[in-house]
Amino acid sequence: MRVLSEVSGVVGPDREAELVTSYRELVAEPLPAGLIRTELLRGPDGRWRVQSLWRDRAALEAVRADPKLAAAPRLFRTVGVEPELTVFQLMAAQAGGPDPDHD
Numbered sequence: 001m002r003v004l005s006e007v008s009g010v011v012g013p014d015r016e017a018e019l020v021t022s023y024r025e026l027v028a029e030p031l032p033a034g035l036i037r038t039e040l041l042r043g044p045d046g047r048w049r050v051q052s053l054w055r056d057r058a059a060l061e062a063v064r065a066d067p068k069l070a071a072a073p074r075l076f077r078t079v080g081v082e083p084e085l086t087v088f089q090l091m092a093a094q095a096g097g098p099d100p101d102h103d
């Protein structure tokens with residue numbers, strides 16, 4: 001069963017550009033086995049999250065077991081934020097087609 005991990009934290013305005021740059025560098029590297037999709041999201045009041053969709057909990061746990069591979073928590077720590085981690089089980093999903101107004 002697929003799972004979605006969410007790593008989040010409040011990032012100061014002076015560190016936001018660094019977070020975005022670090023995330024882009026991170027996803028330019030080969031992604032770990034079992035990672036289907038990952039996104040960096042910015043919310044209100046400086047709240048940022050990395051949401052990652054995994055093939056199954058075993059794939060996520062394999063990455064979390066190795067500090068070198070647990071990239072999202074490390075990403076937040078590099079900008080001085082202790083991240084929060086939440087894991088969700090994917091119970092239902094629907095995907096639309098490409099949005100012609102966006103890339």
